[in-house]
Amino acid sequence: MAIPNIRIPCRQLFIDGEWREPLKKNRLPIINPANEEIIGYIPAATEEDVDMAVKAARSALRRDDWGSTTGAQRAKYLRAIAAKVLEKKPELATLETIDNGKPWFEAASDIDDVVACFEYYADLAEALDSKKKTEVKLHLDSFKTHVLREPLGVVGLITPWNYPLLMTTWKVAPALAAGCAAILKPSELASITSLELGEICREVGLPPGALSILTGLGHEAGSPLVSHPDVDKIAFTGSGPTGVKIMTAAAQLVKPVTLELGGKSPIVVFDDIHDLDIAVEWTLFGCFWTNGQICSATSRLIIQETIAPQFLARLLEWTKNIKISDPLEEDCKLGPVISRGQYEKVLKFISTAKDEGATILYGGDRPEHLKKGYYIQPTIITDVDTSMEIWNEEVFGPVLCVKTFKTEEEAIELANDTKYGLGAAILSKDLERCERFTKAFQSGVVWINCSQPCFWQPPWGGKKRSGFGRELGEWSLENYLNIKQVTQYVTPDEPWAFYKSPSKL
Numbered sequence: 001m002a003i004p005n006i007r008i009p010c011r012q013l014f015i016d017g018e019w020r021e022p023l024k025k026n027r028l029p030i031i032n033p034a035n036e037e038i039i040g041y042i043p044a045a046t047e048e049d050v051d052m053a054v055k056a057a058r059s060a061l062r063r064d065d066w067g068s069t070t071g072a073q074r075a076k077y078l079r080a081i082a083a084k085v086l087e088k089k090p091e092l093a094t095l096e097t098i099d100n101g102k103p104w105f106e107a108a109s110d111i112d113d114v115v116a117c118f119e120y121y122a123d124l125a126e127a128l129d130s131k132k133k134t135e136v137k138l139h140l141d142s143f144k145t146h147v148l149r150e151p152l153g154v155v156g157l158i159t160p161w162n163y164p165l166l167m168t169t170w171k172v173a174p175a176l177a178a179g180c181a182a183i184l185k186p187s188e189l190a191s192i193t194s195l196e197l198g199e200i201c202r203e204v205g206l207p208p209g210a211l212s213i214l215t216g217l218g219h220e221a222g223s224p225l226v227s228h229p230d231v232d233k234i235a236f237t238g239s240g241p242t243g244v245k246i247m248t249a250a251a252q253l254v255k256p257v258t259l260e261l262g263g264k265s266p267i268v269v270f271d272d273i274h275d276l277d278i279a280v281e282w283t284l285f286g287c288f289w290t291n292g293q294i295c296s297a298t299s300r301l302i303i304q305e306t307i308a309p310q311f312l313a314r315l316l317e318w319t320k321n322i323k324i325s326d327p328l329e330e331d332c333k334l335g336p337v338i339s340r341g342q343y344e345k346v347l348k349f350i351s352t353a354k355d356e357g358a359t360i361l362y363g364g365d366r367p368e369h370l371k372k373g374y375y376i377q378p379t380i381i382t383d384v385d386t387s388m389e390i391w392n393e394e395v396f397g398p399v400l401c402v403k404t405f406k407t408e409e410e411a412i413e414l415a416n417d418t419k420y421g422l423g424a425a426i427l428s429k430d431l432e433r434c435e436r437f438t439k440a441f442q443s444g445v446v447w448i449n450c451s452q453p454c455f456w457q458p459p460w461g462g463k464k465r466s467g468f469g470r471e472l473g474e475w476s477l478e479n480y481l482n483i484k485q486v487t488q489y490v491t492p493d494e495p496w497a498f499y500k501s502p503s504k505l
């Protein structure tokens with residue numbers, strides 16, 4: 001597919017089905033991380049705009065055109081959105097690349113996932129109609145009970161910048177499928193494609209207020225959404241510290257949250273791998289895909305001592321072969337990290353690792369041929385100790401740290417030696433061993449003989465400090481439903497006879 005040249009659309013906030021200027025008229029710059037240039041501006045919402053969006057969402061839930069829809073009717077909107085996203089795929093992929101820095105072909109594949117995800121939740125919305133009301137068998141005949149699965153209400157969706165439109169979709173598609181009215185707050189570092197979703201919603205005639213999109217800063221636009229008394233739930237993906245702030249604020253209102261908070265995932269490689277090159281490629285992909293900015297990145301390589309020298313030698317050869325360039329260039333496999341702040345943060349992690357005694361086996365710096373942009377070489381760090389920062393903290397950049405092991409027990413201990421618990425991978429020919437590791441890994445996701453492939457049908461989420469709750473699959477729909485018990489007394493002409501009736505005194 002040809003990469004199109006593109007103009008950055010100038011948008012407002014998307015509230016109540018229309019584009020509206022933020023009340024304070026503030027805007028934030030859009031920065032292309034490949035050249036550090038300001039390429040446009042996004043509107044910056046504040047508390048007042050959040051309040052308007054919440055009112056619009058409430059009104060959508062009260063109106064028949066959204067609040068009384070069947071799953072099948074909502075499925076039509078979701079399919080129409082999917083079709084529009086597909087139609088605009090080249091432009092959306094280009095906008096994503098210019099805003100986020102990920103290679104264009106990765107952005108295009110994200111857009112394919114966005115389409116598939118909207119279509120998938122259209123199917124689940126339809127299926128919901130037959131599960132909306134289910135009977136629950138009781139142990140007696142004088143009562144009967146059924147359960148209703150209703151939309152939870154107004155939901156706040158706060159998303160990160162690493163897969164901008166895809167993470168938006170992971171939340172928006174199930175929320176709309178369930179019949180909620182959603183307010184999306186995308187990351188200020190990459191909001192363009194989420195705003196374009198607003199235009200798509202307008203084009204397909206999604207009822208006003210069913211989805212509002214408020215770009216802006218976390219503390220100005222995200223925080224009031226979390227604290228708003230009329231928002232029933234918050235679904236968040238992002239950093240641990242922000243997750244803690246959100247959970248703390250939501251707790252004041254006993255507001256439910258789901259949190260997806262990154263990690264420091266292990267990839268355990270045994271000496272009985274099927275093929276050296278295949279294992280090396282999965283190791284690289286597991287850490288350097290999306291320019292290394294993956295919440296589930298398997299950024300700790302735990303390699304069996306017996307194979308370590310030859311594995312690392314081959315890993316180096318493959319790493320040197322990775323094309324680092326402007327992400328719009330064909331065959332680019334590693335683009336810049338998202339921002340100046342992230343660039344400095346990643347380089348600081350590398351210099352601290354060096355200061356603490358680790359060895360930078362490869363990379364660790366800006367590639368010489370790229371003078372501008374937030375580029376960092378793919379970096380491999382060895383001689384790592386479990387007390388080091390690089391072993392313990394999420395870098396969110398193209399940085400892999402390596403540790404060797406002798407026995408299976410030692411490998412499991414190292415794999416679980418983290419406060420996080422999102423992903424974990426094992427590469428080995430021995431499937432019984434893979435089974436033992438699957439059980440032992442303290443994580444929400446396990447990859448066997450691969451790392452990172454992510455599909456929309458299975459559940460996604462973590463344990464420990466990677467958060468809680470599950471997205472994707474049918475699990476995500478549950479996040480946006482209220483389960484209501486309805487119990488009926490089926491012999492209303494018979495007295496309950498708990499109190500003494502005054503007429504019988």
Ligand SMILES: NC(=O)C1=CN([C@@H]2O[C@H](COP(=O)(O)OP(=O)(O)OC[C@H]3O[C@@H](n4cnc5c(N)ncnc54)[C@H](O)[C@@H]3O)[C@@H](O)[C@H]2O)C=CC1
Nearest residue numbers: 159160186187217218219222223238239242261262295396
């Ligand atoms: N787990 C993941 O997928 C991600 C992890 N990160 C990690 O987080 C670090 C910081 O990156 P940020 O972009 O600052 O992540 P962040 O977690 O602060 O931002 C994620 C989203 O939360 C919003 N937000 C920030 N403060 C908020 C608040 N008080 N209330 C409500 N919403 C708020 C942001 O505007 C954004 O939409 C990165 O260096 C990286 O290590 C970043 C993005 C994604």
Ligand code: BAL
Nearest residue numbers: 162293294295296454
């Ligand atoms: N690759 C799945 C989602 C994430 O990294 O945030």
Ligand code: NA
Nearest residue numbers: 031099189190
């Ligand atoms: Na950007």
